Amino acid sequence: MKKIISIVASVLASCAFASAQQALGPGTGLVSPEINPDHSVTFRYNNPKAITVSVAGDCIEGRVPGGDGMAAMTQGKDGIWTYTTKPLEGELYSYSFIVNGQKTYDPSNVYLKRDVASYTNYFTLSVEKYDKGYWYEVHDTPHGSVSKVWYNSPSLGGTNRRLTVYTPAGYEDSKEKYPVLYLLHGSGGDEDAWSDLGRTIQILDNLIAEGKAKPMIVVMPNGVYFNSSAPGYTVNMFQPTMLNSRSDSTKEIEESFPDIIKFVESRYRVLKGKNYRAVAGLSMGGRQSCALSLAHPDTFGYVGMFSGVVPPSSQEDEARYAAVFKNAPKLYWMGVGSADGVKANYDKERAFLDSKGYKYEYYESDGGHIWRNWRVYLTIFAQKIFK
Amino acid sequence: MKKIISIVASVLASCAFASAQQALGPGTGLVSPEINPDHSVTFRYNNPKAITVSVAGDCIEGRVPGGDGMAAMTQGKDGIWTYTTKPLEGELYSYSFIVNGQKTYDPSNVYLKRDVASYTNYFTLSVEKYDKGYWYEVHDTPHGSVSKVWYNSPSLGGTNRRLTVYTPAGYEDSKEKYPVLYLLHGSGGDEDAWSDLGRTIQILDNLIAEGKAKPMIVVMPNGVYFNSSAPGYTVNMFQPTMLNSRSDSTKEIEESFPDIIKFVESRYRVLKGKNYRAVAGLSMGGRQSCALSLAHPDTFGYVGMFSGVVPPSSQEDEARYAAVFKNAPKLYWMGVGSADGVKANYDKERAFLDSKGYKYEYYESDGGHIWRNWRVYLTIFAQKIFK
Secondary structure, X not given: OHHHHHHHHHHHHHHOOOOOOOOOHXXXXXXXXXXXXXXXXXXXXXXXXXXXXXXXXXXXXXXOOOOOEEEEOEEOOOOEEEEEOOOOOOEEEEEEEEEOOEEEOOOOOOOEEEEOOEEEEEEEEOOOOOOHHHHHOOOOOOOOEEEEEEEEEHHHOOEEEEEEEEEOOOOOOOOOOEOEEEXXXXXXXXXXXXXXXXXHHHHHHXXXXXXXXXXXXXXXXXXXXXXXXXXXXXXXXXXXXXXXXXXXXXXXXXXXXXXXXXXXXXXXXXXXXXXXXXXEXXXXXXXXXXXXXXXXXXXXXXXXXXXXXXXXXXXXXXXXXXXHHHOOOOEEEEXXXXXXXXXXXXXXXXXXXXXXXXOOEEEEEOOOOOHHHHHHHHHHHHHHOOO | OHHHXXXXXXXXXXXXXXXXXOOOHHHOOXXXXXXXXXXXXXXXXXXXXXXXXXXXXXXXXXXXXXXXXXXXXXXXXXXXXXXXXXXXXXXEEEEEEEEOOEEEOOOOOOOEEEEOOEEEEEEEEOOOOOOHHHHHOOOOOOOOEEEEEEEEEHHHXXXXXXXXXXXXXXXXXXXXXXXXXXXXXXXXXXXXXXXXXXXXXXXXXXXXXXXXXXXXXEEEEOOOOOOOOOOOOOOOOOOOOOOOOOOOOOHHXXXXXXXXXXXXXXXXXXXXXXXXXXXXXXXXXXXXXXXXXXXXXXXXXXXXXXXXXXXXXXHHHHHHHHHHHHOOOOEEEEEEEOOOOOHXXXXXXXXXXXXXXXXXXXEEEOOOOOHHHHHHHHHHHHHHOOO
């Protein structure tokens, strides 16, 4: 009985309110995550009164390569919970803590990223030069500029729309003209997604500095035709969801995309013509890239479809493909994960392209419908264009 | 006894791990915060198994105006915790949930901001035109561009440093030249602080659209001379603290600031000369603005010190002030909160300026050393310069 009362007391006390004035983040005094010499990573979390704490993320072994796993953290006598992973490969890893069953963030780590409406902490790790993590980290190279600008889209009723533009190092100090990669996000995303989640800035800075990609401008528009901009930049502060931030139809994007090209080609010093324009996107943006190449067969010399493609389903579609491949793009590139639900579409698309003798490149990676794959596809695709 | 066992069981069960795969954020299905017709705000949080949940923030009445308060949330039969504030004035409000004594975020609200290493949710509320919230919200106006660019600082050993630049709507499409406001952050901050926490973009867009401020370029540098850029843009991903992100000495900033001006005046279409340059900053940045005006008496025609000032303490200092006020700045503006610890410095500075007959403007607000005040000071200061 005494023991039970003592348990009740301690459990209740443990859950009672401590102090809202406690120093958080800067004052946690903990190093988390810590990358160890063997490239394992240790997480630490100070919450003496929690009953259970787990760490969940893609740095913990899951069922699918690159998918999320979860592991219980162990509480030390000091009340601090810890967990150390296996040695990891170079990569950008995401994780959260699960405290008494509720997801929260690691208060010792300011690196937090938003995907649709969900936040996770992250860290990068590079084990050797040119591994995945290497491309995603910041190195001591010249850096490009990143601008958030607004353009008017007459095709979408004259709305003012927000756009992210990466101009490579040296752009402002030269008179040179540059080719342009148009890079499209997926459902739930916006014009901030590729720069914040896709490491586009770091990948391009690094590939260009290493001489592996041509200096190029990267334009990242908002691909949801009825949203003008990312959360925080609209008149009403909306909460993004997968439903309110996706365009199932590609028609509006096909029709309004020339507004973007016109804006970019008048505002920036760019090389014009098919061979200096690439379009690529992930998931919904992959479907849009496919649709844009079909709707504007003379506009893009390079087309990239990352985990999103629309295989032809009618004779009309086939006629549009014929128009594209009559004067074939220099590169028609498709990447998908072996565990991705959309892979069946890729099989269908490839069978069709093969049957017609249309040239394309296909890249299959491990894993599913995840940013880990899209970062890899961008790293590969960016090295193949404008050459 | 049975009752006690049942309590133990339910408390333990409540704290047990639920599921890491639960939908978070987009799938919470809750509206939080919800702004009610009477301008009170309701917070909702779904955590049936929590023992205590509070909401802490500046929308809850605290001891000091604008300071943080805290209130217990009430759990409904559906397990959802709620709390409704009193009717609120127009403002940008910050809050966090405190769950079983640990700070966490509101998973229904994607609006999250980082101050040094601490994250809090936020929302804006405007009750009437031109109240505080009005200036901080996005309106259907033309929007300026925001760029993250890099400049080389020979005075700081040739380091490549990151800079935020706001160019007003119309800048790119005109040939006009613009005046420049240099806006400096405080300890723990970086070149992202004024745009992310200070609502600089929205304040300037709105003031310019309403004809209350002159169109101007705003340059937000990193004011910590040994940091090249904000977290995430350095070679080593560092965790910012108040200690590793502050420069107690103003000497390096005084010496290296001409590198920034030189860069801005060669890269952008700007009006040159003292009457087209303003410098202002908060806390450490206020001290730096004060020091910059003394070190470069012919450079800035407008000087703003927000909760940071360095009153003269020697005859040498007094001689420097004399040099500044010989050809006095058009505006020497000081703002501080009545509950701010640095207010004594302002009293000392004012007594000195009065004794010499040097002209200045002084603005005292409620509250302490907080962003709420700095946003107000920027809104006031921006309307007074370049006129």
